[in-house]
Amino acid sequence: MSRRLDVINLGDPAQRPAPKMMSSCETGGCGGGPEPLIPPPPTFGEVRVNGVEITPEAIAQEIQHHPAPDAETAWVEAARALAVRELLLQEARRAGISVSQAGDEAGRTEVEEDALIHGLLEEQVLPVEPGESECRRYYDANLDRFRTPTLFEAAHILIEPDGVDEDAWTLAFERARKIIGEIGDDASKFAAAARAHSGCASAQQDGSLGQIRRGELVPEIHSALEALPDCGTSREPVRSRFGWHILRLHRRNEGRTMTFDMVRERIADMLEARSWSIGAARYVADLAARNHIEGIRIEGTS
Template sequence: MTHTIIDARAPAHPRQTHPAASMPDACRSGGCGSSSPDPRLRPAPPSFGIVVVNGTEIEPEAIAQEIQHHPAPDGETAWKQAATALALRELLLQEARRLNLEPDVEQDESGRSESREDAAIRVLLARCAEPAKAGEQECRRYYESRIDRFRTPDLFEAAHILIEPEGRDEAAWADAEAEASAIVSELGDDPEDFAEAARAFSKCPTAHQGGSLGQVRRGELVPAVQDALERLAEGTTARKPVRSRFGWHILRLQRKIEGRTLPFEIVRPKIVDMLDARAWTIASARYAAELARKADIEGILIDPNSIGMI
């Protein structure tokens, strides 16, 4: 298993997609339909001094580039986090060079190769950070204290008939409700009658399969529909339609499949992996903290007790 405590360019924070990346192009520009702002007018990243680690300066440009991986409420905090991350990385690289580590470069599952610096840090931490292995009792304590995490979800085998309003005003919604209520009044609990009505009246693509939603987990449906399903008995059709933002739903619950708690023996390997990964992260942070205590660092104050949070 390969772990990373300090990445090549983002020591503890994975790259995040900016919310604007999912917006329409016109809205990314700062105003719908406006032209993109001139990048020369953007404010320069903050700089708060020179950072030196055992005589090696961390280039201000590198810190400015690193800032994007450290979202913070203000520029100074972001700069400190970025500078600290790069200072820790420099400490690890210096130690790897001192130990004359020359590791082979590895590739991830997608075929991308790590940098030689990343490889050096990986091998250094594998050699010098010694995590405690998760024992049987620790695994059982974790399992018993978080038993709900190891329960399979409840499943609802359900179907619906969707009646959409033909407009957005309340009159259109009222007409759709009246139509849905009329259909309900003609239905009993027979599944074949329900499927036939779904094929005839439902505006949902599931109409082609008799309105069947298949087996859905709690939370996969809109709250109003989920709440109504929770109150239905197995094998029955709701006597009143339910409104959601999509329209009026006539609901049927074929059956509910209760979730079950997975035995410890089944989930034990996953628990071991999780606890070992956590122990590795803690051990790596402690090792980096020890290097920081011994180092001569100028321009940034590193609290060894907070290294695991960088």
């Protein structure tokens, strides 16, 4: 089985949250983004691995790969990652690992240091291959993970108020109610009304929001959408911070639980990768305990 060797983070790989998918009402051209995290001067001493210094410049460059709630934590995580890397490089060279021992299945050549670490870990860390019964136990205990999401194929018409005062919101509400009365449950009338009246960019696609999963729209909109029958249009406008929405549910595709046979190979790969990750973390901790690390603590060592 192919495994991605993350030589910097050898514990159970943290799953970063998937980016929130938003309706076109929520996206915009505001531009910008978070300010880059600038590390302060470190409050710990020099970082060394068996006398080899991890320079502040190297830590400052590495810090971009370690998002953290504050700059000090990010600095520490970056320093720890580089210390682990240096520790593994020293051990690979001591063990006589050759670059030719590494390389991925596609035949691409890795840079020498990554190749050395790759070769060392592949030699020293052997995952436990899960059996059928272990895979089955995981499947039975985590059925919710193997269910396809319910999808809502939906559309909307956004009627935006002309101002922020309640009178403007009331006028927009009455306008939305009038449109609802004109279109009923007629799909073609809904599409035409979306093109003519909607303040959302989706108006160019007849108001279509595409296929929506639970959690991808603001709660008040999704709750109203859930209550609609297939091919149904809302009888009352629904308010959000963007304005009043006229909703239409084209169809609902209920999620289904995949069979064990469909996901058995995926579960086996996941359990084997987890076994390898735990083994790699233990190997690094043991290696750190047998070497001289200064200025940073590697998890699993005293």
